[in-house]
Amino acid sequence: MPSTPRLPFDPIRRARENWQAHGFDEPDVMAAVTSIMRVHQVLLQRIDRLLEPYDLTFARYEVLVLLTFSRTGELPLSRVGERLQVSPASVTNAIDRLERSGYVRREPHPTDGRTTLAVLTDAGRDTVDAATRSLTGARFGADGISDADARQLFRILAGFRAAAGDYPEAAAGDR
Amino acid sequence: MPSTPRLPFDPIRRARENWQAHGFDEPDVMAAVTSIMRVHQVLLQRIDRLLEPYDLTFARYEVLVLLTFSRTGELPLSRVGERLQVSPASVTNAIDRLERSGYVRREPHPTDGRTTLAVLTDAGRDTVDAATRSLTGARFGADGISDADARQLFRILAGFRAAAGDYPEAAAGDR
DNA sequence: CTCATGTCAGCCTTACTGACATGG
C-alpha cells in the first residue's frame, strides 16, 4: 500500500540510534513524535481509501458523525468547528462538500440570524451508518493494535492534548 | 494557538461515549485513532512554527536530518523516499525546495547514471543543527509527554507500523 | 527488452489569514 517497498529494519528505530550517536537530545520524544507522524499518514491513507466508496474523507466523516450525535441531526457550524478543533473556514469548506454530496443541507437558525445550521439529510444518515460499519469492520485500518494498546494510546495522548490546551483538565482517572 | 477556544470537556472522550451510546463497535480503536489525528495536527502545527525561522517544514527537516546521518552527507533520492516512506514525486518536491533554500544540491551519481544524489551543503548542515537545537529545546512541541510516555508511545506505534508493513518484524525487545 | 530512477503535470485535501457582510 505504501508507494515504497518495506525496509529490512525499522527506520524510526534506526533514526533514534543515529540521533543518539550524533549527541542530540530527546531521543525518546523524537522517536515518539516521528512515530505519530508516520502512523498518522498510514492511517489516514487507509481510512480515506475505506471511505472513498462513500464519497467521504475522514475529515468529512467526522462532521457527519458529529451530526448524528446531536440527535436532532443538526448543529450550528460554529459548534462543529469547536468540537473538531478546526477553523471556521475549514468548516465552511467541509460543509460545502457534504452539501454537494447531498449528505447535509444548510438551514438558517430559527432564532439567531447569524448562525447557520448543518442538517443531516436522510442520505447523509444512511451513508454515515454504512461508512461506520465499513470502518469498524476494518478497525479503522489499525488492525495492528489491540484494544488494550488502543486504550493506552488514548490515555497518553489525552494527557498530551490536555497539556496542549485541547480541553481544560487532564483525563486523570481512566477506565 | 488552536483557532478555536478550548472546550470545557474532552471532545474525544465525549465522542467515545456517544459512539457507545449509538451501539457502534470498536470504541477504543475509534478513540485512539481520533486521538492520533488530533495530536498529529497539533504537533505538526507547533513544529512547523518552530521551524519557520529556518525556512523548513517538518517534512523537509526530516530529509535534512537523514542526510546528516549518512555521514558523507549525501544520499540517492530513492533512498530518501525509502526511509521516509514517501513517493518519488514527494522527494523530488522536497529536494527542489531544499535546493532553492540552499540547503542541498543535486549531484549525479558517480557510477549509476540513473540516480541523483542529494548532497548536504554547509548551509544545510548549519541549519539542521540549529533547527534541531530549537526542536529538542521545545521537546518537539510535545512537552506534555514524559519520557516514559514517549517510550510507551513508540513501542505501541512500532507494533502498529510493523503490522502495517512499515518494516518486516515487530520491535519486540524494546529499550 | 525490462526494471529502476527521477521529473513533470495535474489534481486533491486540509488549513490558515485577512477582508467583509450581517445580525445580536
Next chain:
DNA sequence: CCCATGTCAGTAGGGCTGACATGA
C-alpha cells in the same frame, strides 16, 4: 458600537497517480 458567525479569496504545503525519458 462591539462581538459573533459565516463566507470568500488567496496562499501554502504535502502527497499521490500517471506519463515519460533515460540509463542499467
